[in-house]
Amino acid sequence: MPEPDAALESTWWRSAVIYQVYIRSFADGDGDGIGDVAGLRSRLDHLADLGVDALWINPWYPSPLADAGYDVSDYRAIEPRFGTLDEAEALIREAHERGLKVILDIVPNHTSSQHAWFQEALAAGPGSAARARYVFRDSGEEPPNDWQAMFGGRAWTRVPDGEWYLHLFDPEQPDVNWENPEVRADFEETLRFWFDRGVDGFRIDVANSLIKEEGLPDVGTKGHHDPGPHPHWDRDEVHDVYRSWRALADTYDPPRVFVAEAWVPEADRFARYLRPDELHTAFNFDFLKAPWRAPALRESVERTLREHALVGAPATWVLSNHDVARHVSRLARDPEADIGTSLDSLLGEPADLELGLRRARAAALLILALPGGAYVYQGDELGLPEVEDLPEAVLDDPTWRRSGHTERGRDGCRVPIPWSGDAPPFGFGPGSGQPWLPQPDWFVRFTADREDKDPDSMLNLYRTALRVRRNEPALGDGPLTWLDVPPGALGFVRDPGFAVLVNVDAEPFALPEGAEVALTSSPLTDEGLLPRNTTAWLRV
Numbered sequence: 001m002p003e004p005d006a007a008l009e010s011t012w013w014r015s016a017v018i019y020q021v022y023i024r025s026f027a028d029g030d031g032d033g034i035g036d037v038a039g040l041r042s043r044l045d046h047l048a049d050l051g052v053d054a055l056w057i058n059p060w061y062p063s064p065l066a067d068a069g070y071d072v073s074d075y076r077a078i079e080p081r082f083g084t085l086d087e088a089e090a091l092i093r094e095a096h097e098r099g100l101k102v103i104l105d106i107v108p109n110h111t112s113s114q115h116a117w118f119q120e121a122l123a124a125g126p127g128s129a130a131r132a133r134y135v136f137r138d139s140g141e142e143p144p145n146d147w148q149a150m151f152g153g154r155a156w157t158r159v160p161d162g163e164w165y166l167h168l169f170d171p172e173q174p175d176v177n178w179e180n181p182e183v184r185a186d187f188e189e190t191l192r193f194w195f196d197r198g199v200d201g202f203r204i205d206v207a208n209s210l211i212k213e214e215g216l217p218d219v220g221t222k223g224h225h226d227p228g229p230h231p232h233w234d235r236d237e238v239h240d241v242y243r244s245w246r247a248l249a250d251t252y253d254p255p256r257v258f259v260a261e262a263w264v265p266e267a268d269r270f271a272r273y274l275r276p277d278e279l280h281t282a283f284n285f286d287f288l289k290a291p292w293r294a295p296a297l298r299e300s301v302e303r304t305l306r307e308h309a310l311v312g313a314p315a316t317w318v319l320s321n322h323d324v325a326r327h328v329s330r331l332a333r334d335p336e337a338d339i340g341t342s343l344d345s346l347l348g349e350p351a352d353l354e355l356g357l358r359r360a361r362a363a364a365l366l367i368l369a370l371p372g373g374a375y376v377y378q379g380d381e382l383g384l385p386e387v388e389d390l391p392e393a394v395l396d397d398p399t400w401r402r403s404g405h406t407e408r409g410r411d412g413c414r415v416p417i418p419w420s421g422d423a424p425p426f427g428f429g430p431g432s433g434q435p436w437l438p439q440p441d442w443f444v445r446f447t448a449d450r451e452d453k454d455p456d457s458m459l460n461l462y463r464t465a466l467r468v469r470r471n472e473p474a475l476g477d478g479p480l481t482w483l484d485v486p487p488g489a490l491g492f493v494r495d496p497g498f499a500v501l502v503n504v505d506a507e508p509f510a511l512p513e514g515a516e517v518a519l520t521s522s523p524l525t526d527e528g529l530l531p532r533n534t535t536a537w538l539r540v
């Protein structure tokens with residue numbers, strides 16, 4: 001391998017394409033129906049051939065899996081169902097040998113209720129140092145305030161001695177107390193533990209929570225994502241935590257990096273997480289939510305670039321992740337329909353999956369050509385749709401339980417990946433053992449093996465696009481200049497010499513004269529025009 005360029009090594013994250021591995025559903029090495037580290041190791045070549053730069057692995061730590069691993073009971077070990085620390089270290093090594101960086105997921109807002117600290121807190125009782133690591137209050141019969149949990153119900157649970165503890169998510173996920181120096185020191189110890197093992201960075205789960213307003217005042221009528229000060233979202237003091245994490249990451253060579261999950265609605269507040277002495281990048285959920293309409297897409301891109309420019313941070317582009325309905329299925333709906341990002345918001349809206357796939361191809365070439373980095377959620381590269389009709393009996397997302405079985409939640413985008421063959425488990429694991437969530441028969445069309453052999457598949461589109469991107473100096477981080485295009489289309493130039501046209505819903509139109517087509521998401525018309533729902537990459 002050529003010697004990595006030192007400057008490139010320290011800025012790789014500004015242009016990186018990062019593949020999200022939802023480990024429980026990626027590949028199963030031991031045949032118990034649950035994805036694991038062994039499965040991931042056996043499929044690393046898929047990721048190297050795809051041409052991504054890094055992988056982000058959802059939490060793989062010991063966990064009762066009350067919230068699919070976002071309930072961590074030990075931050076410095078591997079969940080036995082997923083493997084061992086030795087295997088994890090081998091995975092990191094093998095990924096690096098293939099030129100792939102490895103990003104883990106840290107969950108700092110809450111631990112599992114099975115974490116040794118919480119168990120100790122329960123045993124030690126009111127007033128103890130162990131309780132001071134969490135947010136316990138004695139408020140008599142009524143909870144300390146009106147806060148609601150994200151998965152439904154109130155955010156407080158009472159323990160037998162009468163105290164209440166805070167959980168912004170599930171009761172199995174008690175919030176830790178970030179005012180406590182011991183908590184801060186311990187999370188930094190966790191960062192060091194994994195950085196010392198070669199991990200290249202962390203995704204920070206709900207990075208905008210952590211700090212709660214002194215006195216824990218009521219939220220009142222304020223919505224979770226309403227602008228303005230909120231007692232438990234986006235408190236100013238949270239930035240001290242990230243300044244300290246950044247200083248720690250910068251002591252490594254090459255420096256380790258962070259990506260924030262921060263649903264912060266106001267552009268300037270969001271940008272604060274990306275100041276030069278804080279986090280490197282954050283997921284761009286604004287764009288993920290934009291409907292498939294040219295003006296809305298352009299506005300979101302402009303807003304994104306503007307807010308990132310405030311602090312000199314690169315943007316990121318995301319179409320799907322483990323918390324939202326897969327974008328093929330969202331794009332299969334009428335863009336004028338008032339859908340959100342959840343499966344529950346799609347149900348009942350008529351779907352045209354062929355159209356969804358076509359738009360997903362166009363969207364992939366759009367995001368891979370925008371300035372900054374991009375994310376690929378496992379299965380995006382196969383064009384996998386959401387599984388909208390999982391039997392209720394298998395639903396595992398806490399949303400389903402906490403909503404009193406009124407919201408199906410996020411399992412439909414977490415169904416195990418189809419790799420090969422004609423019937424479940426589609427090569428997910430060895431033998432014929434069935435995966436933890438059932439795969440529908442129609443997954444047969446989306447297996448990686450089948451798509452590998454089809455030159456027109458989504459998989460081959462992603463591979464080609466990532467190869468072009470890698471060799472194209474204009475792509476990745478850098479400026480963008482908008483082009484004049486017909487209404488219903490988007491066009492922009494990336495210097496030097498690269499142009500991107502997206503026909504969202506305009507009449508088919510001609511490409512600029514003299515442009516050489518590098519790649520299109522679907523064929524041009526017989527007359528050489530760019531049809532609807534199609535993106536073209538051009539050398540100009």
Ligand code: GLC
Nearest residue numbers: 067070107169205206322323
């Ligand atoms: C984040 C995760 C989500 C999890 C929640 C609580 O939003 O992406 O999956 O349920 O945090 O940790």
